[in-house]
Structures are given as structure tokens and as C-alpha cells.
Amino acid sequence: MLYLESGRVVEKKILTPEIYSLYLDTTKIAKISRPGQFIAIRFPFLYDPYLRRPFAIADTDGTKIRIVFRVRGRGTLLLSQVVEDNFLSVLGPLGNPIPEITNEEVVLISGGIGIAPFFFLAKVLVQKNKVSLFFGAKTGAELIMLNEFSRLGMENLLLATENGEIGETGKITELVRKSKIPEKAIVFASGPMPMYQELRKVIPNKIYAFFEKRMGCGTGLCLSCVIRKKDGGYLHLCRDGPALDLDLVKE
Amino acid sequence: MLYLESGRVVEKKILTPEIYSLYLDTTKIAKISRPGQFIAIRFPFLYDPYLRRPFAIADTDGTKIRIVFRVRGRGTLLLSQVVEDNFLSVLGPLGNPIPEITNEEVVLISGGIGIAPFFFLAKVLVQKNKVSLFFGAKTGAELIMLNEFSRLGMENLLLATENGEIGETGKITELVRKSKIPEKAIVFASGPMPMYQELRKVIPNKIYAFFEKRMGCGTGLCLSCVIRKKDGGYLHLCRDGPALDLDLVKE
Amino acid sequence: MDKLNLSIRIGNWEFSNPCLTASGTYGWGENFPVVLSKVGGFITKGLTLSPREGNPAPRIWEVHGGIVNSIGLENPGAIYFVKNILPALTKLATKIIVNIAGSSVEEFETLIKILDLPEITGLELNLSCPNVKEGGIAFSLSPKSCQRVVRSARKITKKLLMPKLAAGLTDLLELGRICEGEGADALTLINSLPALVISAETFKPCLGGKTGGLSAPCLKPFVLYCIQKVREVVSIPIIGCGGITNHYDALEYLIAGASLFQVGSQNLINPFAPIEILEGIKKYLKEKEISDVKLIINKLEL
Amino acid sequence: MDKLNLSIRIGNWEFSNPCLTASGTYGWGENFPVVLSKVGGFITKGLTLSPREGNPAPRIWEVHGGIVNSIGLENPGAIYFVKNILPALTKLATKIIVNIAGSSVEEFETLIKILDLPEITGLELNLSCPNVKEGGIAFSLSPKSCQRVVRSARKITKKLLMPKLAAGLTDLLELGRICEGEGADALTLINSLPALVISAETFKPCLGGKTGGLSAPCLKPFVLYCIQKVREVVSIPIIGCGGITNHYDALEYLIAGASLFQVGSQNLINPFAPIEILEGIKKYLKEKEISDVKLIINKLEL
Ligand SMILES: Cc1cc2nc3c(=O)[nH]c(=O)nc-3n(C[C@H](O)[C@H](O)[C@H](O)COP(=O)(O)OP(=O)(O)OC[C@H]3O[C@@H](n4cnc5c(N)ncnc54)[C@H](O)[C@@H]3O)c2cc1C
Numbered sequence A, B: 001m002l003y004l005e006s007g008r009v010v011e012k013k014i015l016t017p018e019i020y021s022l023y024l025d026t027t028k029i030a031k032i033s034r035p036g037q038f039i040a041i042r043f044p045f046l047y048d049p050y051l052r053r054p055f056a057i058a059d060t061d062g063t064k065i066r067i068v069f070r071v072r073g074r075g076t077l078l079l080s081q082v083v084e085d086n087f088l089s090v091l092g093p094l095g096n097p098i099p100e101i102t103n104e105e106v107v108l109i110s111g112g113i114g115i116a117p118f119f120f121l122a123k124v125l126v127q128k129n130k131v132s133l134f135f136g137a138k139t140g141a142e143l144i145m146l147n148e149f150s151r152l153g154m155e156n157l158l159l160a161t162e163n164g165e166i167g168e169t170g171k172i173t174e175l176v177r178k179s180k181i182p183e184k185a186i187v188f189a190s191g192p193m194p195m196y197q198e199l200r201k202v203i204p205n206k207i208y209a210f211f212e213k214r215m216g217c218g219t220g221l222c223l224s225c226v227i228r229k230k231d232g233g234y235l236h237l238c239r240d241g242p243a244l245d246l247d248l249v250k251e
Numbered sequence C, D: 001m002d003k004l005n006l007s008i009r010i011g012n013w014e015f016s017n018p019c020l021t022a023s024g025t026y027g028w029g030e031n032f033p034v035v036l037s038k039v040g041g042f043i044t045k046g047l048t049l050s051p052r053e054g055n056p057a058p059r060i061w062e063v064h065g066g067i068v069n070s071i072g073l074e075n076p077g078a079i080y081f082v083k084n085i086l087p088a089l090t091k092l093a094t095k096i097i098v099n100i101a102g103s104s105v106e107e108f109e110t111l112i113k114i115l116d117l118p119e120i121t122g123l124e125l126n127l128s129c130p131n132v133k134e135g136g137i138a139f140s141l142s143p144k145s146c147q148r149v150v151r152s153a154r155k156i157t158k159k160l161l162m163p164k165l166a167a168g169l170t171d172l173l174e175l176g177r178i179c180e181g182e183g184a185d186a187l188t189l190i191n192s193l194p195a196l197v198i199s200a201e202t203f204k205p206c207l208g209g210k211t212g213g214l215s216a217p218c219l220k221p222f223v224l225y226c227i228q229k230v231r232e233v234v235s236i237p238i239i240g241c242g243g244i245t246n247h248y249d250a251l252e253y254l255i256a257g258a259s260l261f262q263v264g265s266q267n268l269i270n271p272f273a274p275i276e277i278l279e280g281i282k283k284y285l286k287e288k289e290i291s292d293v294k295l296i297i298n299k300l301e302l
């Protein structure tokens, strides 16, 4: 099931000069959204930008959806300029939810804006599992939503910044390497490609990694969102992802 | 002389649900603007809408420019959604100022949103002339800026509304017909075409009428803004107008 | 007012309404059956004889007023299609049209033989052949090749045969005349315009497939021109395609001379677009008290 | 780094930089002399033999990603131009190129004879002839007519001869080859795409001139494709035109194979665009430590 809704911006937060958070009033979509899924947003009435922009569902209370995004190009620049009570066109929920997980150790590893899908993941996963979050960023300010994460009741919250402002100094993968990740822990990772390459080296666990690709539709219609498979051919991120078994992917 | 400026929206007023007023901080343009001229506005970063939209300079204090506009299509719809501290790209001043007029009786006749250029006209003209304003609209609410006009010190302010809410009931041309417009008074008119056709019938004076045409550039480069001349060929509104001797025009 | 008639007849085929989904913009018909059951016809993504994995990413690039795509005809091949995809499609209450893209007359012939099945209403011949060697799309087959493809297709099948023409760098009117002469039942106008997106930072194309096809709103004024011009020189029905975003666009295509229209890129940003467009057309016809959509076709007053 | 070299040589003519203003988008050169004195060349609005008053309003219509214009070649005629406009133009520190639009080979010949003057550097031959009868524009002269026009032009004048080709419904590569074969010095690619804007309310065209030409940003990916393709089949210089809004666009045109570029519609929304584009190019070259703009021409890695 999937809806196209006109979502009112009910709250806008500026987390850093480049990272924004929006709460969108999209009741139908919110009601059926599950962790790991995403929505696709466009500006009503504008035909340039034309395509929707995909964003992870960072959180939902069943009536509103939260997104957290970093300004990259003109779409996100425009999005950073919306104000409360503006309306956005929202399509969703898209992509696959993460599987149901019960009584497991779950480790979330995030770099930079990759944190976006993890709040919703963590919020749901803590109910039935032991959850740890490794969260790294360039600066302390980019370790966004720390207060909110710390209130979730996770087992561990391990932080790293490249400039050393908060937590360990260095990349989050370094901290992962030093920590003891249980062998049978289920790992979700969300961050840039180099983080995944490094992670693959430092832990042997199965890793579900969140990928990003330019998307035409998000609904499986256009075949744009391909990601190369190790054994040849392509996966389609909007249909097969957005989280993929890292070992299937060759990028 | 003409400037391209990035103009901050310093004040936005909603005059009616369809009529808005913006003050734009465009110091260079404001400094050299004169009554009768216009500016051309577009949204920075957007390429759709692409063309600038022309608006009369409704007022200026030498540093800010005021425009007053009615929502018609998607350009003005977008413009109605800007908020204070947004920036707009502004080109101007464009078109010809009205001529210097001293010691004359001047009559301004306006219908609907045609009032836009008249505040600046009246403000300057009252300094050296006797000025009367005939102002008609569909409803009382659309008789915008009445307080401001009444403080200018004009000789007469004559009002008409089609629904009778304020002033005479009926079209403004009816009120003009009934009034005694001095034969040698200089008349400026600004409103829809039918108003001009009617005016031409009810008063014999020379009438300088403000016209609107789809404009490509506003600067004389594209030859889009044509208006048919009585004696054949075309005038170019952005170069020859925007106010034209009504007797030259065949539309 | 009487019941609204939206049906359109093309040759022997009666479409319930003039709205089709354009090739490559509604996948393999596996999603949104609610939408597909309401349109006049569903057109598949382009099929080739052998399976093709398509081009490397990125496959889509946004430009001002549109998009450039370079999917590279990813498809599982015609035989797989018939066996594993077609059965599900036939359950939809709509006509199935298969878009085929041969890279030779022989490939077209084989494809048509494989697809000459009762479940399939029509064959849309993609006459801008994929250029396997160069990775990108070739802008169009030469007039001679077009002629050979349509001629031999006509010999093989009695199905609704609709060549899809590529405008941009070719003599479109000549192509139209040739297709009509060889017995095509209708013409699809137009495929996406050949396009190139490059970067001044890398000196390379931005798309994995190098060249691509321009589609979406910016095409409309050009396609309307093409329809109107081709309308003057051929008498078989025209199927308008390119840049339709809403029912006004669709109505303009009919007025300019198209008998059917295809919704393409707009499906990507709104999968419900075909339904909304059909609803819009109904509302328009009701308001104007026009009882039959056929009455507006080719009614442009130039 | 050494001094930046922006100059480009086309045949015997040395342009101070690769930026020209496109025909019809900078009026008669009477405005913004500061800008015109900095560009490599100014191209006049299209000239015909007799004066033309042009099309009725509206002459311009905004579409998604661009504009459609139907000015109808308003111009005072070539003789008036030489007498009353050219003298002022020659005061600008830039090369003057005259755009001419004959409706017959003979009209082109007469125009060229009138304009074969020392003040004029080049003649841009508008090979999409205005269709006086229908009011709108015709999409292109036939290959045969193009051939005759360029051949007879070449016989009359030694000036920089640059046919301006119309893409969209014609075989652009063939036209390019023909023009080269007949001795053209360069090719302008492309004129605005033929376009039609109509209303489903009135069943009529929206523009006074009925059909028009599509220009502005949405053209870019298509024009880049045209440049790259024509580059492969002709060896005379290409002058890129269509959809340039900023210096990145202009650089892409050079990289794709153009030797000069024209800024058109963008002048309408920003008359200072040519200067900003030139400044942007300088900045880019400096940052990349490229001393000569010629070094990037045709350097696309496909
Ligand atoms: C499933 C998914 C979930 C995502 N979730 C988030 C999130 O929660 N927070 C966040 O900040 N970002 C997220 N992204 C990335 C985000 O979609 C891009 O940053 C954004 O689309 C860039 O748009 P733009 O107009 O600013 O950039 P432009 O470069 O101007 O975009 C032009 C085009 O490229 C596409 N594009 C550019 N970069 C990317 C990219 N990295 N990934 C996908 N498309 C791209 C755009 O969609 C658009 O079509 C997600 C991407 C995907 C695929």
C-alpha cells in the first residue's frame, strides 16, 4: 500500500546550518510506515525540480513523518527554505521495511547524515532487542539528535568525531574495530561508501547497508536505481532496498 | 541606467486574499526610479518560471521599492508565497517615467489592480499640481491603500465599487462621466481594456493609459511586447510605455 | 447530458479510453493494477530478443524542465516475458501493447513472431534502435531501415502495428509517410529526444550510458508541433507522447490531432497520473457538454 | 599562471572570446553597449529584404523549462539597417554578424549583396525560413534549398558564412554535411525548436503567430547531443546555441565540440549574462590552470 499525500510542514528545525529536520503531516503514510522505509518528496506546482527526492523516514508517531536531511543540491536547498504551514507532495511509504527482529543483539553503525533512518529503527528495535548505536560525524554539531537517541534506552551509544569534539577522535569505523561486536549481532549500517568498504574489513558480521542512488520514481516503474550485484546484473534499490546485504553488492 | 539587484523582502502585506504588497530592499534601483516606471522580478535559482514578471513601482522611499500585485497565474501565485527575508531578483527601473508636470490639473483614473502605479504618481504629482483620483473596484476590500492615498493631500478622492460597499455604486467610468473633468486636465488611466474603451467615450481629454502585455525582457531586446498602433505597425510597450497616449493605440 | 463516451477506435481495435502508459515508465505492469485497469492500454518496457542488463548507474539525470534517461533497455528478453510476465498482465482489464526494440530487421522479425499472441493487442516498434556498442541510444534508424522493419513486420502480423518515431535529427515527416506506406496502423510520436549531459569538471558524460533521452514537460510544445505537422501528411491515427503532465496537456494532444496519448515521465512522480488525467478529461467534457471525446480530436483551428 | 587566452580563430577571423549574443535576443545592439563591447561578437535580429512588422501579440509564451517565441522577424529591412543601424553598431568594440532570413534563394542573394560590407564580419544564414503565408515559422528549408542558398552565398561573399541549422524534424547531419560541402565557414547549431502552444479552452494557438520556436534551458541536453554528433561528421567549426544560462553550460558546449557559443534567451532575463558567463569562464580556467580556452574545445571523453 502506498499513498500520495499533500503534507503540511508542522515543524521545522535547523539542526546545523546544513542539516534540517521537518515534521510532515501525512496521516495515511505515517500510519503504515515501518523502519527502513523512505518517502519521496516534491514541490507542488513546480516542474523544475521535477523528480521527487527520496528521504528516509527518520521517525513517525503514526500521524506525522519526520525527515532529517543535509543540503546537497538544488532540491535540498529549496527544501531547506520551506517554512511551517507550507505543503509538500509526499509519496510513500516506499522500499522495504527491515525484517522483524526479536531477542537479538542489534548494532547500528552510522556516519554523518546516514543517521537519518536510524532513529526510527532504534525506537522500534529497542522494544524487543538489545540495541547499540555507533555514530560518527565530522564535528560535534553533526552528531545530531543525541538527546533523543539517549532517551531511547539503548544498551550503548558510542560516538566519534573526526575533529575530536565529542567521543573518540577519528572515524566511526575505527571505534567499531576497537569494540567487540558480538559475532551473531545483526548489523545495520548507514553512511558513505568508504565507510562500508572499511566496515567490511573490520567486522565479519552480516551487514545490512542503506544505499543511496539517483531515483526516478521510487516505486519500481523506471528501473533507474540500479546497484551492481556481485554475481552480475543489477539490483533495484527502490524495490530491493534501501537496505541491502552488503555482500551482495559490488560497488 | 538600469540595475540587476538581489532584493530582500523587507515587508509583506496581505491586502486582500488575492492582493499582496511587498517592499523590496533594492537601493540602487530605488534611488533612480521615477513614477510610471516598472521593475521585473524573478525567483533566483528557479528556471521554471523562467521569465521575469513586470510590476509597476507602486512607491519608493529611495532605498526600498514597493510593489502591489494581484495573483493571476503561477508566477504571481509563487510571489504571494514569499516571506520576509526571502530574496528576489529585481531588474529595473524599466520603461519611461511620466513626464514632468507642473501647475496643472491632473486626473488619475484607476480600475482594480490598475491602482498599482498610481500611489507613486500621486505622491510626486501632488507636490506641484492639483491631483484628483478616481478609483473603482469590484468590492470595498479591493479599494486598497485608501488610508495612504487620503494622506497624500490630493484635491479629490472619488470612489466607486460595483457592489456598492464604498462610494458610488457601479463602474468608475460612470463616476468619471458624471463628474466634470476640466478640459485641459491631464488624465492618466490604469485599468483593464474595457475601462479605456469606455473612458475614450466619456471624456475628450488626452489620456495616458497604462498597458499590460506579455513581456519577454522589459529591456527592449526581444520585441515581444507589441501593441498595435492606429496608423499601422507596432509600439513596444517596454520601450515606448508603459503609459501610452490612448489615441495612438488600436486594440 | 448522455453518458460520456471516451472510447477510441484504431483500425479494428477499440480502446476504452485514449490514455496509455508510455513504454518504460510503468515497469512491467506489476505495480498499481488499480491504475492499469483503468487506462486504455498498457505499453511494456522495450523488449529485445536476448535479455539485457541495461546501463550502469546513473541512469537518470534531472535537467531544467525534464529528465534525461539512459536505462539501456534493461529487460529479461521476449521469451522470458511471454512465459513469466505476460500471464499476469492478461489479468488486467486493459489492452497490452508490447514495445520492441530490435537492433536489426531480423531481430525485429523474430521478436514479432514470438509476440504474435492473442493476449497482445499491439506492437510498438521502437525505431530508435539501441546502440549496443556505444552504450547510448542511437537517435533513429535511417528511413530505409525503418521501411524494412515496418514492411517485414506487416508481413508477419495482423496486430495493431504502431512504429514509435524519434524526432530530433531526422526527417520526421518522411518517416511518417514511409510507415504509413508500409501499412502501419498508427504512429507513436515521439520517443524521447536524444540528449547528452556532460560535466565540465570531469569532461565526461554524467550518465552511465553516456547519451540518453530527454523527456517530461519541456517536450510538450515540440511534440504538439510534430503531431500537428505529421497530421497534415499522414492519415493513419497518431498516438501522442511526450511531456504530458495533466489533463489539459492530454486534451491539447487530442485537439492537435492525436487519437490516443501516452503518459510517460509523469508516472514517475505520480503513479496515479493516468487516473487523474482521465478524471480531468471527463470533468472537462462534462463542463463543455461534449458527449464524446472523439469530437475534439484534430479540431485545432489554425 | 600566464595571461589567460580567450581568443578563438574561425577561418580568417579572430574573435576576442567565444561568447556571442544570439540573433533576436539582443535587439539591434542599441542597448547595453558595455556588455556588447565585451563579447566576441554581436549577432543582429534576423533581417529580410523588405521591412516586416512581425506577428501580432502575444509573441512570447512561457512553457516548462523554456519559452516559445513567435516574433515573426520584425525588422526594418536590410537597406534601412545599413543606413540607420549599422553606423552605431560599428562603434562597438565587437564583431558584427548579421543574421539574414530570405524566403527564397534570390532574396538571400540580394540580402548578401546589400550586406557584403567591410563593417560586417559575418553572415548567419537563417535556414529555417519564415513562412509568411502561414504566419508561423517553417521548421527548416529542405536539404536542396539549403544547398542552393549556401552555394550561391559562397559565390557572392568571402565573409564568414555561418548557416544556422534548425533541428527537430530534419536530418541535421545531412544538412551539416551539405553546408560544409558548399563552403560554409562554420555552422550555428541550433535555432529554436519548432513548437506549438495551444489552448484547450479556445481550440486555437496561444501565440499571435500560431507556431513558434522553443528556446531556453530545456534545450541544452538536446543541443549538446546535436553538437557532439555533428562534430563527428563535419570538420568546420561549430557555434553552439540553445539553452545556455551560465558559464558551466557554455563550457560544456566548448567541451562537446563547439568553438564559439551564443547566449540567447538568458539575455532576456539577465542582460548582463554574457559578461557573467565570460567572467565565470575566466575563473574556471584560472582555477583549473588552463591558460587557453582553446584547450578545452572538443575534449569530451566519450
Ligand atoms: C532511499 C534514499 C533515502 C535517502 N534518505 C536521505 C535522508 O534521510 N537524508 C538525506 O539528507 N538524504 C537522503 N538521501 C539522499 C537525498 O535523496 C539526496 O541528497 C537528494 O535527493 C539530493 O537532491 P538535490 O536536489 O539536493 O541534489 P541534486 O544533485 O541537485 O539532485 C539532482 C538529482 O540527483 C539526485 N541525487 C543527487 N544526489 C543523490 C543521492 N546521494 N542519492 C539519491 N539521489 C541523489 C536527486 O534525487 C535528483 O534527482 C536518500 C537517498 C535515497 C536514495
Ligand SMILES: Cc1cc2nc3c(=O)[nH]c(=O)nc-3n(C[C@H](O)[C@H](O)[C@H](O)COP(=O)(O)OP(=O)(O)OC[C@H]3O[C@@H](n4cnc5c(N)ncnc54)[C@H](O)[C@@H]3O)c2cc1C
Residues within 6 Å of the ligand: B038, B049, B051, B052, B053, B054, B055, B056, B057, B067, B068, B069, B070, B071, B072, B073, B074, B075, B076, B077, B113, B116, B117, B211, B212, B213, B214, B215, B242, D062
Ligand atoms: C508594465 C507592466 C506593469 C505591471 N504592473 C503590475 C502591477 O503593478 N501589479 C499587478 O498585479 N500586475 C501588474 N502587471 C501584470 C503582471 O505582470 C501579470 O499579472 C503577471 O506577469 C502574471 O504572471 P503569472 O505568472 O501570475 O501569470 P501567468 O499567466 O502564469 O503568466 C505566464 C506569462 O504570461 C505573462 N503574463 C500573463 N498575464 C500578463 C499580463 N496581464 N501582463 C503582462 N504579462 C502577463 C507573464 O509575465 C508570464 O510571462 C503589469 C504588467 C506590465 C506589463
Ligand SMILES: Cc1cc2nc3c(=O)[nH]c(=O)nc-3n(C[C@H](O)[C@H](O)[C@H](O)COP(=O)(O)O)c2cc1C
Residues within 6 Å of the ligand: A216, A222, A223, C022, C023, C024, C025, C045, C046, C047, C069, C071, C073, C099, C126, C164, C190, C191, C192, C213, C214, C215, C216, C217, C219, C241, C242, C243, C244, C262, C263, C264, C265, C266
Ligand atoms: C525511464 C524511462 C524509460 C523509458 N524506456 C523506454 C523504452 O524502453 N522504450 C521506449 O520506446 N521508450 C522508452 N521511454 C520513452 C517514453 O516511452 C516516452 O516516449 C518519452 O519518455 C516521452 O514521453 P514523456 O515526456 O511523457 O515521458 C522511456 C522513458 C523514460 C523516462
Ligand SMILES: Cc1cc2nc3c(=O)[nH]c(=O)nc-3n(C[C@H](O)[C@H](O)[C@H](O)COP(=O)(O)O)c2cc1C
Residues within 6 Å of the ligand: B216, B222, B223, D022, D023, D024, D025, D045, D046, D069, D071, D073, D099, D126, D164, D190, D191, D192, D213, D214, D215, D216, D217, D219, D241, D242, D243, D244, D262, D263, D264, D265, D266
Ligand atoms: C525572442 C527571440 C527572438 C529570436 N529571433 C531570432 C531571429 O530573428 N533569427 C534567428 O535566427 N534566431 C532567432 N531566435 C533564436 C535564437 O537566436 C536562438 O537560436 C534560440 O533562442 C536558442 O538559443 P537560447 O536557448 O539561448 O535562446 C530568437 C530567439 C528568441 C528567444
Ligand code: FES
Residues within 6 Å of the ligand: A214, A215, A216, A217, A218, A219, A220, A221, A222, A223, A224, A225, A236, A237, A238, A239
Ligand atoms: S527509482 Fe524507479 S525503479 Fe527504482
Ligand code: FES
Residues within 6 Å of the ligand: B214, B215, B216, B217, B218, B219, B220, B221, B222, B223, B224, B225, B236, B237, B238, B239
Ligand atoms: S519585453 Fe522584450 S522588447 Fe519589450
